[in-house]
Amino acid sequence: MIDLQGIEKFYLNKGGKNYVLRHVSASINAGEFVSIMGPSGAGKSTLLSIMGMLEEPTYGSYEFMGQDMFSLSERKRIEVYRNYIGFVFQAYHLIDEMTVKENIEASLIYKKVPSAERKSRVEDLLERFHIGAKRDFFPSQLSGGEQQLVGIARALAVRPSIILADEPTGNLQSAQSLQIMDLFKKLNEEEGITIIQVTHSGVNAAYGNRTLHLLDGVVDKEQFKKGC
Known part of the structure; x- marks a missing residue:
């Protein structure tokens, strides 16, 4: 589904190149449910982006999905993103x-889904996540866990x-964090949705079936294996 080959990311500054990622292949x-771990500044969020x-x-x-993404026009990439990718952020x-x-x-609406189908999907999700009673609330009226469920x-x-x-649970209490991780696990196992998460938490990483370790923008290939 995803194939990364020789990914590098650096920024130019007066002292030369500031590398964020170096020769990442995976x-x-x-x-699959894959966790990406590593210390702050290791390049995890950049790789996910x-x-x-x-x-x-x-x-x-x-x-x-077999297509070179950065050979496509920006419009085509946006279309792929909207059709296949869901992004969940730490800050909601x-x-x-x-x-x-x-x-x-x-x-x-951005995807131009017809009104009747939009309404049906939204109602299904409100019911599924037990947030129907909060449908007319604004984000500031929700707890962190509720905001992440909406996300x-x-x-x-x-x-x-x-x-x-x-870092989908980075701003949550432990009980809320487990609720979110259990939800991801269920989505992966019961609906076959591929999940890739960036996390600092070993507990959260264990929900995945593989862990990709990054250190200073480099993959520890010995640890990128099943059961790690």
């Missing part, structure tokens, strides 16, 4: 001026093949 199959086409690498290739990234219902529906519901609204989650 493959992730459909239906490249997978989600929010950033471009300086060098290297990225194939998604909900739109403050929109209600819960409107936040979930927003991605479907996940928004990501799932487009029926993605893959969810990319950047």
